[in-house]
Amino acid sequence: MKNNRYSPSIVRYYDAIMKAGYYNHRDIALILQKILKNRKKILELGVGTGLLAKELIKSGYAVSGIDFTKSMIERAEKRLTGRVKLFLQDVSLLDTKEKYDAAISEGGPWLFLRRGRSLNLQSHIKDFEKNISALKRVSDHLNKNGLLALNIQPMHQNIDGLIIGKKLEYSQRIKTQARWIEKEYIVKRWKKRVAYQKSIYRLFSKKEEMELFHKGGFTSSHTDKSGSFMIFRKNK
Numbered sequence: 001m002k003n004n005r006y007s008p009s010i011v012r013y014y015d016a017i018m019k020a021g022y023y024n025h026r027d028i029a030l031i032l033q034k035i036l037k038n039r040k041k042i043l044e045l046g047v048g049t050g051l052l053a054k055e056l057i058k059s060g061y062a063v064s065g066i067d068f069t070k071s072m073i074e075r076a077e078k079r080l081t082g083r084v085k086l087f088l089q090d091v092s093l094l095d096t097k098e099k100y101d102a103a104i105s106e107g108g109p110w111l112f113l114r115r116g117r118s119l120n121l122q123s124h125i126k127d128f129e130k131n132i133s134a135l136k137r138v139s140d141h142l143n144k145n146g147l148l149a150l151n152i153q154p155m156h157q158n159i160d161g162l163i164i165g166k167k168l169e170y171s172q173r174i175k176t177q178a179r180w181i182e183k184e185y186i187v188k189r190w191k192k193r194v195a196y197q198k199s200i201y202r203l204f205s206k207k208e209e210m211e212l213f214h215k216g217g218f219t220s221s222h223t224d225k226s227g228s229f230m231i232f233r234k235n236k
């Protein structure tokens with residue numbers, strides 16, 4: 001099955017979509033500070049255009065970032081100008097030859113969706129075993145007592161015509177099944193489509209989720225006080 005690399009057209013409008021209220025990266029960095037405490041060497045999985053990485057370096061973290069979308073990494077390079085080590089890599093082949101105190105994914109390869117009172121793991125990686133090997137690679141890149149923090153966000157919603165710039169509108173269309181979510185991202189300028197992306201995400205049951213993290217080298221999870229991140233600890 002095709003992977004979810006972002007199309008160059010949607011990457012061109014990524015920052016505009018984010019800045020129209022999708023995520024608030026300053027607030028996320030402040031929440032992460034409370035989670036990370038004295039863990040200073042951080043790996044961001046799915047660094048995107050570097051919006052969160054920029055806030056993290058402002059707060060004094062040493063940040064590296066990986067992303068499998070070339071146009072995202074190119075934008076991150078421009079934004080971060082050598083202050084973050086960037087790698088064009090798929091997390092399933094993660095290999096930076098360094099160890100970190102924590103890995104974080106904010107809307108990256110893995111995240112949790114809030115559905116009523118439960119939290120559902122969502123992954124960009126469709127294959128079950130490949131998720132395990134990718135998590136193993138992440139845990140192998142962590143120091144003793146290393147943490148993995150995955151953001152928690154509301155269930156995806158349809159969005160219609162959110163204004164993201166002059167004559168620029170963003171819409172998203174969601175189709176949900178028990179094990180899959182299809183998400184279409186559409187940008188229109190003067191009502192004419194200028195960017196499009198379709199991503200398919202895998203969802204896991206609680207039992208599968210526990211097996212994934214256990215086999216991937218992580219133990220006990222808990223949510224942070226703000227309810228924004230699910231936190232896993234590297235196995236001893």
Ligand SMILES: C[S@@+](CC[C@H](N)C(=O)[O-])C[C@H]1O[C@@H](n2cnc3c(N)ncnc32)[C@H](O)[C@@H]1O
Nearest residue numbers: 046047048067068069090091106107108109124
């Ligand atoms: C929604 S963006 C989030 C970017 C950034 N973390 C932020 O907060 O703005 C998700 C990013 O994860 C990347 N990504 C998704 N799956 C990945 C994978 N398997 N390996 C590496 N990067 C991945 C995508 O290319 C994309 O840039």
